[in-house]
Amino acid sequence: MVRVLSGERGSKGKDYCILFNSQWAHLPQDLSKASLLELRNQTASVLCSSSDVPRGGFNYQIPMVMRGNCAFYEKVRLAQINGAHGLLIVSKERLVPPGGNRSQYEEIDIPVALLSYDDMLDIHKNFGPYVKGALYAPKEPVLDYNIVIIFVMAVGTVAIGGYWAGSRDVKRRSMEHKRDDGTEKHDDETTDVTLIMICVFVVMCCSMLILLYFFYDHLVYVIIGIFCLAASIGLYSCLSPFVRRFPLGKCRIPDNKLPYFHKRPQVRMLLLAVFCISVSVVWGVFRNEDQWAWALQDALGIAFCLYMLKTIRLSTFKDCTLLLVVLFVYDVFFVFITPFLTKSGESLMVEVAAGPADSTTQEKLPMVLKVPRLSLSPLALCDRPFSILGFGDILVPGVLVAYCHRFDIQVQSSRVYFVACTVAYGIGLLMTFVALAMMQMGQPALLYLVPCTLFTSFAVAFWRKELGMFWRGSGFAKDLPQPSLVELPKDSNIPPASQQDREQMINPTLCVKELQSPTSAAEELADTTSKRDQTEIPIPQSKEEPADENTDNGEC
Structure with a gap:
């Protein structure tokens, strides 16, 4: 200095x-x-x-x-x-x-x-x-206090996003037989990630990073625009459950032929959409105000991550392992290997994330959580004034945490997988901070997060002797509650064959057993009938679905 x-x-x-x-x-x-x-x-x-x-x-x-x-x-x-x-x-x-x-x-x-x-x-x-x-050359602090804020935001986002994703997915599966309300259909939509999608995603990540390195000043504005749009959608998705609890603004706009508005959205949801877009526009205009714009960027970024964790779904631990391992190699390569391939000796990942020093626009990529340095050292002026953590370091382990929570609910394991994977994520993030302090250079966080989360999830499944089910994702499609076996009222006017058909229509499991062993199936039916006097078996009844407060058809 x-x-x-x-x-x-x-x-x-x-x-x-x-x-x-x-x-x-x-x-x-x-x-x-x-x-x-x-x-x-x-x-x-x-x-x-x-x-x-x-x-x-x-x-x-x-x-x-x-x-x-x-x-x-x-x-x-x-x-x-x-x-x-x-x-x-x-x-x-x-x-x-x-x-x-x-x-x-x-x-x-x-x-x-x-x-x-x-x-x-x-x-x-x-x-x-x-x-x-x-x-003079003041001594630089080993770590800044802002890492505590980044740690809380990252772990909190992963925990909330994983819990929300698992709960919403199980609720959606259990309510599939009910009519979907038009206003909530978008919130329940999820995207199942396949092997082809994983390969395409990794290729796109590599291509975009290389293009940003060579054409940063041109593409940075494209990324800023994409972030504003995605953040608006994420903020809307996070706030909509709370807005729907408000008793006001349930009336819908009149019939029209305008795009999107022909669906007649509720006034409160329309106002929420305007609010979310306005917040993103405010950030886009004042994004370079270092005193307060970083807080708004972090809020929008957390909303975006929660939305992505709720939307993206991996159905097996095998897919989770493939995605995390491939992105682990991607992160390590672009941080530790690319310095040997560039003229400046800087890694592509660090230079693109922090913004090239020779950039004429001096714009920064918004796809990070950023917190200003809190230490009183004057070196905060010289070094990067912010500590950053990329969204990928939240989303990639977060999809595994969400998978663990869904599996917990299906096997009724008291959320042991979810808690263990979340704690492992926190430990991996702490290891990243320690490596950052020791090496004094940018670290690929996935280098520590991926082994911690994968090995912990694997160890819990092995300890509980559920590794096969956990690896294949067993139970997500077939462990839903089956209809109870009931006794049909005997009708003397119905032929025996028709009576048997009705029993098979209500209890398809009995139908399979009768094909295998008619005698045993009859004994089971007789045994169930004899127990009816002792235990009342609930009979599924067709009830009229209660009106949803969001299906108000009244015009404003």
Whole structure:
């Protein structure tokens, strides 16, 4: 950092980012121990020859010169022999640590650092031509407190989304025989993921990431538009169950031939749709307001993730394993392998997620949860001011958590799979944070989340001796309650054959047993009849379905 102050006494200073190489010279960690020296603006020259040195030299000054035309060593050598106590090299390009060889490091004993051209203009604008500056390197905290907020949001989204997805799916299956109301049909729709869909999805992810790396400035606006649309749908899906509980606004709009409105939506649902779209538009307009737009982005992102977890359904643990393993390889490759394939040495995943440094738009991808740094270290200005977690690190393990919850309900296991998988997700996320602190570089979260969730789910199924059912997803289609065996009232006017047909229509299981063993089936029927005096068997009755409050046909 460089703390800049005006030449006047009592003026308020401001910190600016610099990038320096500690092998040239060390900087103090405490600002109070740093020397406050005059910053001399020499940006009219590049300081590559003696003619660029002003008359009188740089006695007890820190000159600011432009980058280019010669090596860093030539600049800092000229500055040092002319009395400078430091050197700031102003760069219009991407900042890189100034380097040299070992012998050059031994010759130089003044600090040299790179300062961005925009910061140099800001210094001149705010402090005038005569300014003072102090160079220092504050200690960076290992972890920021904002990871606690990210942890709560991520684990909470996975837990709520997985619980909601499982409950809605089982409820939908148990209510399939009932008439679907038009207003709720969209909420109950789900998409079963197949093997072909998994392959297509992974290919699309790879293609989009590569295209974003090469054409970021053009495609980033497409992603922003898609996010606004998807976030509006997700927010509507999350708020609609609560809005339907309100007693007001149940009347429908009059008959019309307009698109969508010909379905005559309720006024309250129409107002909810307008509200959700408005929220997304507000974020799209003010998305670069770092003080508060991040909170709105996180809210929209959580709603989008909940909607996706409720909509996407994997029917077997085999499909879950395939999806998670393939995306595990995808994440590791684009974070750890691609730095060896790029000219800058940066991974495609990290650079696209954080936004390329040379981007002319300076836009950021919205498909992440982001929380500003909460530490008081001034290095928050230099490093990324936000910590981020991609939506994929929530959705990919989340579909497994949802599958575990659906399986829990089917086998009546007191949600042991759901709880175990959710806890495993939290542990994997903590491992990601620890690796981030130790390596000080972006981490592929799926590297830790996928093994934790998969192995935990597998271990629980193996321990409960349900691995076969868990792997094949057994029970989702055939474990629904079957009709009870009932005794039909005997009708003397109905022939025996017709009476038997009626019994078979109501109890198809009995029909199968009679084909296999007529005697045993008759004994079972007789036994059931004899027990009727002791136990009352409920007889399914055809009841008129109660009117749904959402089916109000009244016009406004």
